[in-house]
Amino acid sequence: MPTADKANILLVDDEPENLSALRVLLDGADRHLLLAHDADAALRCASEHDLALILLDVCMPGTDGFESAQMLRRNERSRLAPIIFLATSADDLASISRGYEVGAVDYLVKPLLPEVLRSKVSVFVDLHRKNTELRHEVAVRRSAERQVRESEARLHALTSHFITMREKERTAIAREIHDELGQVLTVLKMDIAWLARHPDDARLRVKTDAMSRLIDDTIRSVRKISAGLRPEVLDDMGLVSAIAWQTTEFQKRTGVRCRSALPPETEVFDKDLSNTLFRIFQEILTNVARHAHATRLDVELRQAGDRLVLKVADNGVGIVVQEANAPTTLGLLGMHERALRLGGTVAIDGEPGAGTRVRVSIPIPGSQREHGRESRSERAEGLP
Numbered sequence: 001m002p003t004a005d006k007a008n009i010l011l012v013d014d015e016p017e018n019l020s021a022l023r024v025l026l027d028g029a030d031r032h033l034l035l036a037h038d039a040d041a042a043l044r045c046a047s048e049h050d051l052a053l054i055l056l057d058v059c060m061p062g063t064d065g066f067e068s069a070q071m072l073r074r075n076e077r078s079r080l081a082p083i084i085f086l087a088t089s090a091d092d093l094a095s096i097s098r099g100y101e102v103g104a105v106d107y108l109v110k111p112l113l114p115e116v117l118r119s120k121v122s123v124f125v126d127l128h129r130k131n132t133e134l135r136h137e138v139a140v141r142r143s144a145e146r147q148v149r150e151s152e153a154r155l156h157a158l159t160s161h162f163i164t165m166r167e168k169e170r171t172a173i174a175r176e177i178h179d180e181l182g183q184v185l186t187v188l189k190m191d192i193a194w195l196a197r198h199p200d201d202a203r204l205r206v207k208t209d210a211m212s213r214l215i216d217d218t219i220r221s222v223r224k225i226s227a228g229l230r231p232e233v234l235d236d237m238g239l240v241s242a243i244a245w246q247t248t249e250f251q252k253r254t255g256v257r258c259r260s261a262l263p264p265e266t267e268v269f270d271k272d273l274s275n276t277l278f279r280i281f282q283e284i285l286t287n288v289a290r291h292a293h294a295t296r297l298d299v300e301l302r303q304a305g306d307r308l309v310l311k312v313a314d315n316g317v318g319i320v321v322q323e324a325n326a327p328t329t330l331g332l333l334g335m336h337e338r339a340l341r342l343g344g345t346v347a348i349d350g351e352p353g354a355g356t357r358v359r360v361s362i363p364i365p366g367s368q369r370e371h372g373r374e375s376r377s378e379r380a381e382g383l384p
């Protein structure tokens, strides 16, 4: 057995022959016996080792067993070590109760019965072994928990990184498409218009008209693609206008009647916060279009204390909570991760046949309790 796993037993007696007898009696492979002939030596041992048990002679010259026990109790390392007092038959009942007062777990009277002493000591050695195993188990579990927490944190950081990268790439691609393709198409359109104004051949006119229409369609497609990647309105006019615009587009495209309650368009919010809320809003709308079979949609955006809160409610089939929590639901996962990145939350709630409600709440950067918990009134209010 490794020394570190052995139970340390401190034997304190002023008589050297008593100590020797105890050592012979209690020797064993699973324990390590430490001998002290007075209180000072006992305290030194107790400061250097974790003790599984202390056997303490009551009657010692100078500092007696009770005073020694008090000293050992005051010592941080031996504060909780169990003590068995070894008393002579002359010690009376009063001294026995004093022993328990200073923290004894047991009291044995000399002459000691070897079998009794051995079995009592064995109980504490066994207890020590179990404690050691338990401590080891706790340490292993703690370490596993720490690893899970660390890997979770790494995963969040990675997701956050991907979200930022994706947003940057979309912005860059949208700009490229808009600037490069948009301009080339416009120039082409002007050339065709010029050609159309100088028709030497009637067939040329027909051809240029067709080309012109095609270019118009392509310009519209380019705008649509680049707006889908990154709506200009978000950069130019801000979050409120972008949400209003996206809601109108959604109504036009799906026929779902939309009602929105938004702050004044002059309200300006942090860029990262605006991006995040807008992307989450887009995912909510996509889900409504794909899954809800709704006919109505209510959108509300408002500042509540130090947080910006977006509530979207549809009157569709209602999300099933298990579906919302399934590991494969990447859209919802993305919404949660986006919000989490800014210290926010997403709450989704649905009732069969009575629609789905999504509530997104994100701290406004720079406000006093940024990234803190939601205010009481906010929490009490619950979902939309």
Ligand SMILES: Nc1ncnc2c1ncn2[C@@H]1O[C@H](COP(=O)(O)OP(=O)(O)OP(=O)(O)O)[C@@H](O)[C@H]1O
Residues within 6 Å of the ligand: 287, 288, 290, 291, 292, 314, 316, 317, 318, 319, 320, 323, 324, 328, 329, 330, 331, 332, 333, 356
């Ligand atoms: N507004 C809604 N009404 C009804 N069910 C919904 C609504 N929004 C989401 N759901 C349900 O929750 C599930 C998970 O949505 P989530 O956005 O994560 O995945 P998805 O839309 O199926 O796929 P994607 O990963 O492409 O977004 C959906 O498959 C759907 O069953």
Ligand SMILES: [Mg+2]
Residues within 6 Å of the ligand: 283, 286, 287, 331, 332
């Ligand atoms: Mg989805």
